[in-house]
Amino acid sequence: MAQKTQIKQEDRRSEMAFTGKNYKLLLISMAVVAAGFILMIGDTDIYDMRKTLIAPMVVLAGFSFGIYAILKK
Template sequence: MADKKQPSANQETGNELVFTKKNYQLLLISIAIVALGFVLMMGTTDIYDTRKTLIAPLVVLLGFGFGVYAVLKK
């Protein structure tokens, strides 16, 4: 008879992970970037400060974009 291919250990138990360690690291970095953006929005200074109205929202959006990249990266 022909040789039967032996399934690997992950295929037998169904414990194949969707994300790799690198994906989780990138996801944690994106969470840190989003948190940094929200920290930049805090404060008791002028509400119309450039840091609060322009820079911080851009940092948050950058963090969300990086999170999407972290999820889609193979």
């Protein structure tokens, strides 16, 4: 009986929280967020549609995808 509990405790310690797939998804989400911030820089026109509408949506999509990547099992 004691041996079974010892094996289960060893399995818990060696199990990683994230897999390789999670890390890939996190890297993709960070790239999407970076792309959104890159879209925000550029011309001097402050109220451009790209800066006020598209770029914030891309950044929010990147953060949402990052949350999904963290919660993905």
